[in-house]
Amino acid sequence: MNGRDRDGTGRARSARPRDGLGRPLPYGASGVERQAEGVVRSPRETLREAQRLLDAGMPFHAHEVFEDAWKSGPEEAAPLWRGLAQLAVGLTHAARGNAVGGARLLRRGAAGVEDVAGGAYGVDVPGLVRWARELAGRVEAGGPAVDAAREAPKLELEA
Structure with a gap:
């Protein structure tokens, strides 16, 4: 045994607590509760939970919600969820101060959701694409620190 943390199935999984941006904290520190993996939610529940996490400044955790939707949902919805996950990770990296990675993932996520037909599930695709590209440009230009x-x-069009 190599002493690595393992989950119930024996897969390597760090048990270290994490902060709101997903950075590992020392063992024993108070962290943010991690998202359970493999949770199947409706598209509406996915968007609601991800928005709650984004609004709380926890885009890393929102990305995990999108990843669950991407992996458990219908194949035709995968591009939307994958793109949204990339946008959340891009925001995570930008907030951590990683301008190169943040901008790259923001642009990749924008390109991924851009072709999603008609704002599936009420997602404001054009607004997200504008937001991501604008933030990527600011991050690359060395703008002020990003507050997640x-x-x-x-995420959604205004009703």
Whole structure:
């Protein structure tokens, strides 16, 4: 045994607590509760939970919600969920100060959702694409530090 943390199935999985941006904290520190993996949610529940996490400044955790939808949902919806996960990770990296990775993932996520037909599930695809490209440009230009909660996008079209 190599002493690595393992989950109930024996897969390597760090048991270290994490902060709101998903950074590992020392063992014993208070962290943010991690998202359970493999949760199957309706598209509406996915968007609601991800928006709650984004608004709380926890885009890393929102990305895990999108990843669950991507892996458990219908294949035709995968591009939307994958793109949204990439946008959340891009915001995570930007908020951590990783301008190159943040901008790259924001642009990749924008390209991934851009072709999603008609704002599937009420997602504001054009608004998200504009938000991601604008934030990527600011991050690359060395703009002010990114506050994940303040920069959180609105996922759905206004009713």
